[in-house]
């Protein structure tokens with residue numbers, strides 16, 4: 001089910017990322033964690049960023065949020081409503097975080113303080129960004145708990161994180177992220193730690209909130225199945241680069257046209273109901289490459305069944321070949337790569 005957002009796409013791009021690069025020094029070698037990534041996110045739309053572990057999904061989004069460690073070398077551009085975020089001071093970025101953009105992470109337990117009641121934590125999040133009295137913040141915090149569909153919000157306000165289920169804790173974390181009604185919410189594997197049913201509930205909640213608050217949503221996942229169900233647009237990442245990008249309908253609709261073998265393999269690995277969501281999946285045969293020793297040519301070539309000599313010598317660029325569909329491959333799949 002894609003979200004009905006086309007009516008909201010009137011404000012143009014909310015976020016414009018251009019040639020974003022992030023490098024780390026690791027044991028004397030350079031890790032290009034994000035290597036020339038460009039994309040746009042329309043106001044009110046849903047973008048899924050998909051890829052195997054280590055492909056640069058988190059680092060790219062943390063760069064936009066200003067949440068990378070000091071040693072990271074960042075270049076390129078990320079404009080939110082026209083404001084350049086790359087290179088902004090910590091203080092300026094802190095202002096944007098929470099008010100214009102917010103991020104929710106995988107593990108709700110680690111995002112919450114176990115020794116503080118959840119209501120107090122939300123109140124604190126509100127008062128960090130807005131000058132409101134304690135009593136007004138309390139009222140707003142209870143409203144936020146209701147917004148994320150926590151039953152008996154008045155009572156839950158006084159509970160500690162350990163008194164809540166994993167799904168309820170993630171709702172609290174989402175409530176904190178929404179404290180200042182951001183226009184962009186990034187959910188980084190926000191449902192991965194949850195069971196399949198709760199995962200679906202949280203995804204539905206995020207989409208409902210997105211429409212209620214006219215918010216754009218970027219969600220990061222290993223699971224192309226989630227992208228198929230919930231995204232408008234899908235970006236597939238490998239070794240720091242976007243290797244395929246298209247509207248979800250084009251990739252997954254009837255007669256879907258996946259072009260990359262890697263995307264195809266991710267699609268074939270979609271978890272099934274009988275397999276718990278957090279089980280490690282045999283996603284793609286072979287291992288993700290060592291980021292400090294990427295092969296020449298296409299980084300995926302050593303694992304790709306279609307790789308030919310040209311793939312091993314020259315890296316294909318990401319090119320828009322058809323109808324908003326970009327891919328980076330010399331020998332793309334015919335017929336969506338279906339077996």
Ligand SMILES: Nc1ncnc2c1ncn2[C@@H]1O[C@H](COP(=O)(O)OP(=O)(O)OP(=O)(O)O)[C@@H](O)[C@H]1O
Pocket residue numbers: 024025026031032033051052053054055056057058059060069222291
């Ligand atoms: N602080 C750091 N210092 C050095 N390398 C880092 C640092 N943070 C991330 N990396 C490297 O950057 C690359 C991209 O990491 P990133 O966390 O973005 O991957 P990911 O796609 O989010 O993976 P996962 O699905 O496992 O969360 C990886 O090779 C990772 O080891």
Ligand SMILES: [Mg+2]
Pocket residue numbers: 057058059188
């Ligand atoms: Mg990650």
